[in-house]
Amino acid sequence: MKEEPSFAPADPVGLAGVPVDPVGDPVGDPATAAIAVQGLRKRLEGEVPVTLIDGVDLRIERGEFVCIMGPSGSGKSSLLYLLGLLDVPTEGRIWLAGQRTDTLDEDAITDLRLARLGFVFQFHFLLAEFSALDNVLLPIRKLGRLRDEAAVERGLALLDRFELKAHAHKHPSQLSGGQRQRVAIARALANDPPVILADEPTGNLDSASSANVRDLLRELTREMGKTVVAVTHESRFASVADRRIGIVDGRIDLDWRPA
Numbered sequence: 544m545k546e547e548p549s550f551a552p553a554d555p556v557g558l559a560g561v562p563v564d565p566v567g568d569p570v571g572d573p574a575t576a577a578i579a580v581q582g583l584r585k586r587l588e589g590e591v592p593v594t595l596i597d598g599v600d601l602r603i604e605r606g607e608f609v610c611i612m613g614p615s616g617s618g619k620s621s622l623l624y625l626l627g628l629l630d631v632p633t634e635g636r637i638w639l640a641g642q643r644t645d646t647l648d649e650d651a652i653t654d655l656r657l658a659r660l661g662f663v664f665q666f667h668f669l670l671a672e673f674s675a676l677d678n679v680l681l682p683i684r685k686l687g688r689l690r691d692e693a694a695v696e697r698g699l700a701l702l703d704r705f706e707l708k709a710h711a712h713k714h715p716s717q718l719s720g721g722q723r724q725r726v727a728i729a730r731a732l733a734n735d736p737p738v739i740l741a742d743e744p745t746g747n748l749d750s751a752s753s754a755n756v757r758d759l760l761r762e763l764t765r766e767m768g769k770t771v772v773a774v775t776h777e778s779r780f781a782s783v784a785d786r787r788i789g790i791v792d793g794r795i796d797l798d799w800r801p802a
């Protein structure tokens with residue numbers, strides 16, 4: 544029988560009411576999930592083999608804002624990279640926006656990643672020699688589904704949405720940390736993907752910019768119906784999530800709580 548998600552007890556770090564990972568059938572019908580993961584394992588073979596992900600089953604609904612949390616070195620980024628199809632699992636299956644991914648060849652994976660996923664990292668990874676607009680246009684041009692005029696129009700509209708239109712022709716070095724991260728969010732949305740993956744998106748920002756980026760990511764789910772999965776160490780960030788998932792030793796840990 545499927546149990547209701549449990550809720551974290553009142554706690555001093557502002558996570559009260561944020562459900563921890565649901566229990567019961569973790570995958571359900573993978574075709575209807577934003578992300579579904581079954582039996583995921585990642586091992587690195589070598590003189591000393593390392594297990595990064597050790598049997599993860601997970602379902603993330605469309606429109607959810609989920610935070611992945613856990614101790615340092617527990618496998619959070621490794622999991623996010625697998626979900627983002629930036630790394631290949633040793634075992635297990637991943638469905639992304641209903642599409643099973645383990646049967647796809649490399650070109651199809653690249654297209655799927657460009658069309659259905661947006662990435663925001665701790666360090667913005669904007670190209671220094673490109674303007675903000677050209678950085679946002681990169682994924683659109685790579686996917687190649689829009690004529691250039693339409694691409695530029697979309698890029699400017701995205702920058703406008705994040706109050707960056709006046710900065711469209713500036714280079715990253717001419718922008719503040721918060722502005723750069725907003726350009727990175729605009730770039731993540733360039734191809735209008737259903738799923739945004741973020742790895743410590745506020746880890747390198749002052750508290751005002753951090754709150755701004757957190758709220759913008761939250762709005763993507765509420766206003767645009769996006770699914771956002773973010774790795775974070777910050778309880779304040781996680782306090783606005785629909786759900787947080789604890790990862791310990793490469794496994795989901797339903798009892799994990801931030802210190």
Ligand SMILES: Nc1ncnc2c1ncn2[C@@H]1O[C@H](COP(=O)(O)OP(=O)(O)OP(=O)(O)O)[C@@H](O)[C@H]1O
Nearest residue numbers: 587593594595613614615616617618619620621622
């Ligand atoms: N290429 C690699 N070779 C060997 N060990 C690795 C490799 N990549 C990751 N690891 C190890 O795997 C474990 C999980 O790493 P991962 O970066 O996913 O953890 P994390 O939870 O994101 O950590 P943090 O919160 O510190 O960023 C760590 O112990 C890390 O040292």
